[in-house]
Amino acid sequence: MMKTFTDIYQILRHKNRKQYALLSGCLLFSVLLIASYSAMMRSPTVLTVLPEGGDSRRQVMMIFVLTMMGCAVFSLYAAGLFLRQKSRDMGIFLALGMERRTLTRILTRELCALTGVSCLLGMVLSLPITLGIWGLFRLLLVDTEEMALSIDPQAYLLPLAYSVVMTGLLFLLAVRSLRRIDVMEIIRERHTSEPIHDIPRWYGAGGIFLLIAGFLLGYQAPAFFVLALHWYPPEGLAAIFYAPAFAGLYMILLHTVVNGWHKKKSVYKDIIATSQMKFEGRQTVRNLLVMSLLIAGAYFASFYTPMLGIGSLLSFDQRPMDYVYRFRMDQSIPELEAVQELAKQYDVAVTDWDSAVMLRLAVDGSAHVETETSLGTTWESVYYDMVRSDLFLRESDYNAITGEKLHLAPGALAAVFDSEGACISSGSFDGSVSSLVTNPLTGRTLPVTSVTDIVNDTLCGHYIMSDADYEQMREGLTPEWKEKLCLFNVENCEESYAFAKALFHAIVDASDSSVALLDGWDPVIKMRTEASGEAYFLDPDQLAAHNFEPIDYDLRDSSNFRMYWLYMPRFRVLDKADFVKTTAVFTMTFVFIALVCFAAVFIIAYTRSMTLAINGRQLYGDLRRLGACDAYLLRTVRSQLKRVFLTPAVIGTGAIYALYAMIMFFNDNRLSQGELLGMAACLLLIAAVSGLFYGFYRRTLRKVCGLLDIHPAAK
């Protein structure tokens, strides 16, 4: 027989074990998600391919913060639910003479233990789960050497901090719930609602306007600061300009929950669901907001793979030549004879061989000179005769390679772009030389009379000059300032992978350490920087200090090497076949993030739906007593759940898709074919995820109907 209060408490704990399991499960799951995310994000494997300060790292961090917020919201929500369920028992204890202090001590101690154990378990489980999911990726999707996931123990500091904060917050919630003077209020807690007052109908349209305005402002603000004010704003400042978008999102959700988008005449059709949602208002809107943001974050991460994949695969197919490579002329790199010899070994027939020597010359132009001020970094544009270098082709070589009949007068230049109007393969090239080309070794200059833009997908990223100018400017240039461009096709290109790989290895093996350079490295900028007494940050010995990974010939299959080596050959069959491997870590990181975010969304949607069911149990009983049939009750439940699932899905998906399209468009004020196809692929992805979400909604609906004793068969 029980003798103490502890015995009573144990019995009640056992009886209410489902409430404990829900809270414990939510805490465990949130820590599991955060720890897995953190372990993956802090893993040296991932950090290596997401450079510090880079957009990818920033995006991963942004979505991580979103996930943390989402996890915190559903954990606190579960805690609130737990305390509300427990409130009646606690109130009865107080009413029967239990000391508030004793009760608070028991409850907080219990919550701390529950939180501690759940969080610890979440952290422990995250390790096998992270490694397991990553291992599955490697097994089922792609496996490379650099995909081996290593875990940094420091990654657990974040989930640990999260656990401590959650424990503290739960402690405060528990104390607050018992500190109320009114005992009857504690007893009746379970039945209290959180209504929202009337919301004007213009909130819907106003919200949409603010959402769009926020996206435009947030996206354009950094460019405005940099271009108009010559000021690099501190990290995070530009993010403030996205604030109207969040306000807009909140207003849209408020309008959806309180007013709905139906016209007045159909108000009575949905009166129960609308009023119920309204009276659960604040929590519902908060939940929907977090869900919308998480869905947006999850899609943002998911879009990475189709956008990158389709754009790249399309660009591989659009290349006019199968094999293109270039090398500095002080290197002994295989040329026609050696290439043909190698091709013979692999039974590959080389056709259409061509080559040309290009000059690396300095061009004039303006560079940003930055100054540190108390308000941050400002810049001014300074003109230099030799601002950077570009590669120059002889007019006759260009005509021979392309079959065109370009004729340039002395002093005239042609800037070659690809058919998309850019040149992805040559990052710094912008065709903006204004008036002067200089031989950096002799100082001989060529005043430029005109620059014409021409299109060629093979030779894009270079300048063409007349043969006479070329000969004059070549004088005095050493082999380090000349590069040879080799191009050829092969018969049955798709079957020449082994040859392509062997040639790639041969080129890398023949390159010495002086050309182990990142693609941004420029000898003219180096000269200019060193002349001012500073070290050039892209020099191999400076890279570590700036958190860049150096080019390592031993890691020639790594993404860093394939994406950033200055002399990386462009072999269609190799690039195409190795594309998935090259981008594997990026892709898998974003897929992982998307999984975590979607999992959080599913959990929030489920707990919210269950809460609506629990809180509405009395109401549904009353409706039944008033004569409501199962079909009516089912329609009401469905209407409520639809808002929980559909509202954030539509808003989150629509907003992120629009934002993504806007980013793609404003990159170069147009949408390329690759981008359009990528966006179409994203739509397919949205359809697939939405299908999954719908399935989960149906399952939750069945569960809620079961809880409310509504039989779906009645529909």
Place this chain on the structure above:
Amino acid sequence: MLQVSELQKSYQVGKNRYEVLKGVSFTVEDGEFVAVMGPSGSGKTTLLNCISRYIPVDAGQIKLGRTDLAALPEEALARVRNRDLGFVFQDFLLLDGLTVQQNILLPAIIGGTISDQTEEQALNMGAVFGISHIMNKYPAEISGGEKQRTAVARALINHPQLILADEPTGNLDSKSSRAVIDSFEQARTSLLATIFMVTHDSFAASFCDRVIILRDGIVVKTLVKGNRPRIAFQDELLDTIKELGR
């Protein structure tokens, strides 16, 4: 036993302040069975919640014996609630996770006074109130009347000076109501309990020695049963309520 003087209580709802009790005064003597009646919104339940200090009071005195409950600190108040007061609520407020017997024993367990004797006493109460056969059942498995009789037994387990009952028959059918009233009668006669009951049920109130009539937060009348038959007292109660409604 219980002396309430100039009790005041108001609620703030938005910008409006509603005075619910406007200086209520009365006494309840040892062993008395007293009811408070009045129309909805007259302040009956608020009065009971103020006496038990479940809600804070604005002004006035609530003396239980020599102790002023209105001025009592939290810890001492908890002790008084546990040892000197017993509560019966309209919606029973039994713990769903505990059996009938465990619910009855709860105040003794909270007060740390449980012993073999207390357990025996709980069984005796079960017999007195006709709930022996359900002692091992859970609240979800018993009827409303049985729940309320369990609540009465729970209110009596620590031999309190005063039982406070809020609409104890409010949720019950006539048979169950009668059973609960019988259990109060039993408690009074067998256990010498003093009972203060809020009710709108003239039938339940007609068993009391005295009925205080409350309207708009003030005591408007006190009716004494005396030696009259119960039916006659009930008639007077009905006439008074009818009068109040005019």
